[in-house]
Amino acid sequence: MANLMKVPLLDLSIKDPALKEELLAAVARVLDHGRLIMGPEHDEFESQVAAYCGTRHCVGVGSGSAALYMALRALDIGPGDEVVTTPMTWVATTNAIALCGATPVIADIDDGFNIDPGRLETVITKNTKAILPVHFTGHMCDIANIMEITDRRGIPVIEDAAQSFGAEFNARKAGSFGKIGCFSMNPMKVFRGYGEAGAIVTDDAKIAERVRSLRYNGTINKENCREPSINGRLDTIQATMLLVSLSRVDTLIEKRRSIADEYTRQLSDTVGCPVEKPGYLHSYYSYTIVSEYRDALKQHLADNGVETKIQHPFLVTQHDAYRGRIKGNIPNAERLVKQILSIPSHENLEQGELDYVAEQIRNFQLG
Numbered sequence: 001m002a003n004l005m006k007v008p009l010l011d012l013s014i015k016d017p018a019l020k021e022e023l024l025a026a027v028a029r030v031l032d033h034g035r036l037i038m039g040p041e042h043d044e045f046e047s048q049v050a051a052y053c054g055t056r057h058c059v060g061v062g063s064g065s066a067a068l069y070m071a072l073r074a075l076d077i078g079p080g081d082e083v084v085t086t087p088m089t090w091v092a093t094t095n096a097i098a099l100c101g102a103t104p105v106i107a108d109i110d111d112g113f114n115i116d117p118g119r120l121e122t123v124i125t126k127n128t129k130a131i132l133p134v135h136f137t138g139h140m141c142d143i144a145n146i147m148e149i150t151d152r153r154g155i156p157v158i159e160d161a162a163q164s165f166g167a168e169f170n171a172r173k174a175g176s177f178g179k180i181g182c183f184s185m186n187p188m189k190v191f192r193g194y195g196e197a198g199a200i201v202t203d204d205a206k207i208a209e210r211v212r213s214l215r216y217n218g219t220i221n222k223e224n225c226r227e228p229s230i231n232g233r234l235d236t237i238q239a240t241m242l243l244v245s246l247s248r249v250d251t252l253i254e255k256r257r258s259i260a261d262e263y264t265r266q267l268s269d270t271v272g273c274p275v276e277k278p279g280y281l282h283s284y285y286s287y288t289i290v291s292e293y294r295d296a297l298k299q300h301l302a303d304n305g306v307e308t309k310i311q312h313p314f315l316v317t318q319h320d321a322y323r324g325r326i327k328g329n330i331p332n333a334e335r336l337v338k339q340i341l342s343i344p345s346h347e348n349l350e351q352g353e354l355d356y357v358a359e360q361i362r363n364f365q366l367g
């Protein structure tokens, strides 16, 4: 036990003094001009995110949850409508559908944790008004097949790209394939703010305008309310810090990708490791392994100082709010939810820590 190490899952403290200085200077500029909501840095954030994603428009919003809710509202999704999504996601995805008064419908996932296009086809009905796939863990879903299936039927796609900013398929960014892409920039995400933040991207000017209204209580010119909505705005201090994050996000993704490669090299004989499919670029929001003995492995790692997390322990059908209310034949999701485990893979992880984590995982299998 002499060489027990402590490896946290995530470390959000800022290690780089140059980064800290840049953030503080950015915040100071906002405090000086005083336009705290939707100031100039906020507009700059929107144009830079749109440029990064290759879309015509970006609308900054208060969170990923707000982005999803307003995206559905912008497509007039409401009572009587069905929206097809995945059972394996953060519950915000399903909540957005329910809050619109629509009915969430689920299709089973593939071994990459994403909605299986073959299963998707089987649950589409005449009431299906949108498809809401999630790019889980930072690897995009099979978006080409999903677009093919939905284009044929004229059903719009909203991408929940909350975990996948910067991920790609065929050199195109996550969020830019569907009618609307939704992002979260909360501090857990790879492209992170320093508090709650989100955005939607779209090529459709009308949708962008509608979301700009929806994010401020459904008002026009901040005065006349044309439809009930929430306050879902992004503040200028977040936006200015996000501009700093954006300038470094590709470097962070590169770092995470090399950590992932190294884990896969050391662990692929021992546990199920993430697989980057040809044509895809995985941004590694999480490095999620699969083990039949997940709970014992998690305990073994905890005993040896390694913090891990089940992301997420509940399928959408298993939350109290939705139990018995969402039907679906989802054997793959029901199996995988008992086997997934996210291990430390943040960009500040040092080689020695990585080697230690990998060694503990290999030891468990041998023991």
Ligand SMILES: *Cc1c(COP(=O)(O)O)cnc(C)c1O
Pocket: 063, 064, 065, 066, 089, 090, 092, 093, 134, 160, 162, 163, 183, 184, 185, 186, 196, 197, 198
């Ligand atoms: C984080 C996340 C959200 C919600 O984003 P918030 O900014 O936390 O509201 C939605 N969907 C998925 C898949 C997420 O990971």
